[in-house]
Amino acid sequence: MKTRFWTMAFLLTAFALASGCQKHADSTKADLLLRAYDIEADWTDAQHITPLNYRQAQGKRLFYQYCVWCHADATPAGPSNRSNLTPVPALLNDGATLNTESDEYIQNIIALGGSAMGKSAMMPPYGRMLSADEIRSLIAFTRAIAQPPYQPPGRPGSQYSAK
Amino acid sequence: MSAEQMGKLTYRMRLVFAVSSIVFLAVLAISPFKDYRREWKQYKRSYLRFAQGRPDTKKLLADYNPNIDQIWLPGMNVVDRCTTCHQGITQATLADNAVPEPFRAHPPIPHNVRDWGCTVCHRGQGPATEVAEAHESTLAWEQPVLPTRFIQASCGTCHQADLPQTPQVTRGRQLLTKLNCQGCHRLPGIDRPQMLGPDLSSVGTKVSREWIYKWLKEPRTIVDKDGNATVNGYESQEEPRMPKFRLTDEELRALSAYLSTQKARPLPTYKIDARVVAAWNKNPELASQGELRFRQMFCSTCHSLAVTRAGETQLIGGDIGPELTKVGSKVKPDWLIAWLRDPQGYLPHTRMPRYGWSDEDLYKVTQYITTNLTDSDLLSNVPQLEPPSEPEIQLGRRLFLEKGCASCHVIEGVTPQKDFGPDLSALGAKNASDLEFSNAKIPHNLVSYIQAKLHDPVSVNPAARMPQYNWTASDLDAVTTALLTMKGPPPTSALQNLVVQRKEVDFQPRGAFGEVYDRYKCYTCHKFNGFGGDLAPDLSYEGSRAQRSWLVQFLKNPQTLRPTLTFRMPQFNMSEKDAAILADYITMVLQHPAANPAAVNVKQFTPAMVSLGKQLYEVKYQCQSCHTIGGTGGYVGPNLNNAGNWLTAAWIEAWLQNPQALVPDTIEPRRTFTGEEVQALTAYLMTLRAATNPPQKTADVTGSRRADQGVGR
Numbered sequence: 001m002k003t004r005f006w007t008m009a010f011l012l013t014a015f016a017l018a019s020g021c022q023k024h025a026d027s028t029k030a031d032l033l034l035r036a037y038d039i040e041a042d043w044t045d046a047q048h049i050t051p052l053n054y055r056q057a058q059g060k061r062l063f064y065q066y067c068v069w070c071h072a073d074a075t076p077a078g079p080s081n082r083s084n085l086t087p088v089p090a091l092l093n094d095g096a097t098l099n100t101e102s103d104e105y106i107q108n109i110i111a112l113g114g115s116a117m118g119k120s121a122m123m124p125p126y127g128r129m130l131s132a133d134e135i136r137s138l139i140a141f142t143r144a145i146a147q148p149p150y151q152p153p154g155r156p157g158s159q160y161s162a163k
Numbered sequence: 164m165s166a167e168q169m170g171k172l173t174y175r176m177r178l179v180f181a182v183s184s185i186v187f188l189a190v191l192a193i194s195p196f197k198d199y200r201r202e203w204k205q206y207k208r209s210y211l212r213f214a215q216g217r218p219d220t221k222k223l224l225a226d227y228n229p230n231i232d233q234i235w236l237p238g239m240n241v242v243d244r245c246t247t248c249h250q251g252i253t254q255a256t257l258a259d260n261a262v263p264e265p266f267r268a269h270p271p272i273p274h275n276v277r278d279w280g281c282t283v284c285h286r287g288q289g290p291a292t293e294v295a296e297a298h299e300s301t302l303a304w305e306q307p308v309l310p311t312r313f314i315q316a317s318c319g320t321c322h323q324a325d326l327p328q329t330p331q332v333t334r335g336r337q338l339l340t341k342l343n344c345q346g347c348h349r350l351p352g353i354d355r356p357q358m359l360g361p362d363l364s365s366v367g368t369k370v371s372r373e374w375i376y377k378w379l380k381e382p383r384t385i386v387d388k389d390g391n392a393t394v395n396g397y398e399s400q401e402e403p404r405m406p407k408f409r410l411t412d413e414e415l416r417a418l419s420a421y422l423s424t425q426k427a428r429p430l431p432t433y434k435i436d437a438r439v440v441a442a443w444n445k446n447p448e449l450a451s452q453g454e455l456r457f458r459q460m461f462c463s464t465c466h467s468l469a470v471t472r473a474g475e476t477q478l479i480g481g482d483i484g485p486e487l488t489k490v491g492s493k494v495k496p497d498w499l500i501a502w503l504r505d506p507q508g509y510l511p512h513t514r515m516p517r518y519g520w521s522d523e524d525l526y527k528v529t530q531y532i533t534t535n536l537t538d539s540d541l542l543s544n545v546p547q548l549e550p551p552s553e554p555e556i557q558l559g560r561r562l563f564l565e566k567g568c569a570s571c572h573v574i575e576g577v578t579p580q581k582d583f584g585p586d587l588s589a590l591g592a593k594n595a596s597d598l599e600f601s602n603a604k605i606p607h608n609l610v611s612y613i614q615a616k617l618h619d620p621v622s623v624n625p626a627a628r629m630p631q632y633n634w635t636a637s638d639l640d641a642v643t644t645a646l647l648t649m650k651g652p653p654p655t656s657a658l659q660n661l662v663v664q665r666k667e668v669d670f671q672p673r674g675a676f677g678e679v680y681d682r683y684k685c686y687t688c689h690k691f692n693g694f695g696g697d698l699a700p701d702l703s704y705e706g707s708r709a710q711r712s713w714l715v716q717f718l719k720n721p722q723t724l725r726p727t728l729t730f731r732m733p734q735f736n737m738s739e740k741d742a743a744i745l746a747d748y749i750t751m752v753l754q755h756p757a758a759n760p761a762a763v764n765v766k767q768f769t770p771a772m773v774s775l776g777k778q779l780y781e782v783k784y785q786c787q788s789c790h791t792i793g794g795t796g797g798y799v800g801p802n803l804n805n806a807g808n809w810l811t812a813a814w815i816e817a818w819l820q821n822p823q824a825l826v827p828d829t830i831e832p833r834r835t836f837t838g839e840e841v842q843a844l845t846a847y848l849m850t851l852r853a854a855t856n857p858p859q860k861t862a863d864v865t866g867s868r869r870a871d872q873g874v875g876r
Contacts, residue, residue: 122788
């Protein structure tokens with residue numbers, strides 16, 4: 001009799017506890033086959049791979065379509081036009097030059113061209129061809145591959161965790 | 164039990180009741196506690212704390228509400244509660260990578276989350292309110308979140324026409340087309356060419372039984388540990404179209420016996436003029452002369468050869484046609500002559516153009532191919548094969564159907580089995596429980612299944628008939644993405660209305676032009692109104708761009724216009740008449756409405772305009788950064804030395820006003836020239852005329868493989 005009470009009490013408690021418990025799905029183990037697809041290898045050290053987020057990846061696509069011909073030493077078609085120009089255009093990963101320029105300045109020089117910003121007229125304006133959003137993506141890509149790496153100015157320190 | 168006994172509960176019994184009621188109270192208290200501790204409520208509170216610590220608190224909390232947030236779009240089957248935790252998804256100020264998840268803003272895309280929901284693209288369980296249930300598979304909800312590196316698949320589900328923003332889907336679809344996956348599988352939206360693999364009706368006249376045996380056994384030869392494929396021992400950047408079938412020696416003997424007896428169309432006999440042979444036989448330089456001619460005719464535009472540079476051997480050249488390094492040991496010499504003279508006589512749907520050959524050229528080039536492009540060891544690993552026996556031929560015929568050869572290769576009189584492989588048109592929507600994993604040690608989800616199946620078909624199904632392909636990591640991802648786009652018919656009509664269909668394009672003109680156009684296979688490399696290849700400039704509006712006299716000159720003797728591009732237009736040895744037919748049609752039909760010749764009068768251009776134009780070109784706009792005039796200038800745009808003979812004034816004016824209106828993907832930026840500046844620049848460019856017929860350069864085959872990628876026109 002006594003044991004039956006105790007058993008019932010125990011069972012009820014256990015049931016109540018169990019039903020309240022969350023049932024977690026088995027989390028999928030990290031799949032070795034799955035690796036990031038949007039990446040850029042460092043231009044001087046191919047072993048060093050930079051992962052790109054969505055915005056940077058869009059910038060990479062635009063860069064290799066429009067800018068690579070003058071702002072890189074190797075292009076998809078072989079020889080670069082860069083060495084052919086005076087003044088020599090900056091390499092896109094040239095952090096020493098580009099890290100000190102603000103996003104607004106780079107946005108302007110792409111949209112308005114070199115002559116509007118007091119630089120060489122050889123840099124044509126792309127403001128009527130690329131949208132402001134596309135230019136922002138290009139800047140994001142520039143920042144991602146900069147060597148030495150780019151440090152955004154005055155980023156608010158973030159100690160928040162998700163929980 | 165009597166009433167007295169009922170009233171007299173023992174002390175012990177009272178204790179039991181007391182304890183159990185406390186226990187029950189405690190159990191009841193668990194419920195509100197657990198409710199308070201719910202995962203999504205924790206995220207809600209943590210977002211509140213997070214927002215309060217930021218300078219723009221007010222804006223971040225403008226639409227904060229402590230309850231579950233839900234996007235409900237009945238037409239699209241969307242009930243998404245993702246924004247309950249992902250609360251900053253539309254807050255532009257939370258785009259920074261330093262913002263902790265799940266509060267970070269979504270990167271900017273053309274679709275607004277409130278109009279589309281989340282699961283339309285990301286998959287996962289919209290109604291779930293727990294992290295694990297929302298993102299992973301559960302027994303009830305099987306569709307896990309799509310890993311972001313395949314996210315372009317979701318764009319491709321509706322956008323069946325290729326988008327510039329989704330290069331991975333485009334690449335994947337190209338691979339599905341190129342590797343003839345639609346030979347065995349139903350793949351909606353993947354182009355099915357008229358000819359998948361070569362027609363084998365007369366393959367016995369082309370190659371020996373031994374060569375067929377070797378090819379079937381190891382079409383691709385070697386793969387190194389990095390996954391680089393080698394063709395005939397040379398490293399290749401592309402996967403050869405023919406996959407590897409897992410065949411036994413008996414099957415190899417049977418198939419090679421069957422195929423080597425296929426001689427449906429006898430070879431036309433052609434004797435090269437004896438005087439030509441006699442004259443050249445005295446010349447020891449024969450092969451090098453043939454090599455020069457081979458290069459001058461730009462065979463490397465479509466075919467690659469192994470070239471050793473700085474100790475590294477690589478295949479260099481195009482991949483439209485097969486690789487030819489050892490072709491001299493593969494094909495029979497009589498077949499080669501018949502083929503070069505009339506490729507369509509052997510393969511009706513081949514993209515190889517029909518050249519106008521002189522006996523001398525034909526002899527030189529065939530001698531070069533049969534003596535230089537050879538390898539005496541090519542067939543050294545093939546066992547001694549007897550003349551085919553009747554049982555072998557019969558078995559080979561059966562295997563040809565059973566192994567799925569007939570799905571890609573035509574043999575006259577052989578009817579292929581319909582729908583040889585599974586229908587993949589709804590593969591991307593399958594749940595893990597619909598898939599067979601066999602004993603494969605891989606995570607049970609759709610993405611892993613597709614990748615394992617592509618990587619090694621027998622790993623998930625030991626009885627798989629699918630042959631072995633060899634993918635680079637990025638190609639494997641691209642094909643996986645393209646397959647994930649195929650989710651079958653949209654479940655609701657609202658989703659159906661969102662589908663952006665791929666345009667069916669065709670350009671098969673009739674008449675004299677159509678005949679010449681088809682003979683030279685212009686569409687293999689050039690695009691006409693959306694139809695054709697990507698290798699060479701789009702000619703849809705060539706009639707507005709180029710002057711007729713220039714077109715005739717160019718067709719008869721093509722010259723490069725762009726120094727950075729490897730020039731690849733073959734030397735067709737075109738007759739005056741053919742060139743005139745092409746030029747006439749192009750000038751009259753392939754016109755762009757924006758370039759109006761009547762609106763531009765070249766005679767009105769004055770020397771003052773010309774000098775102003777020259778000044779604008781050189782000083783104000785510095786066009787020389789990309790274009791070459793004289794010996795100086797950039798390599799990006801076309802060389803303008805001969806612009807006055809090449810371009811029409813109407814095209815130059817329309818181009819300067821808005822290049823993208825004429826060629827949408829050109830990289831020349833659209834600028835804000837005034838009307839006067841446009842006229843002056845046009846006047847100046849029209850004065851640029853080079854001497855006609857400059858000396859012809861010899862071909863350089865380097866880099867043509869790389870040059871076809873991403874070069875604007």
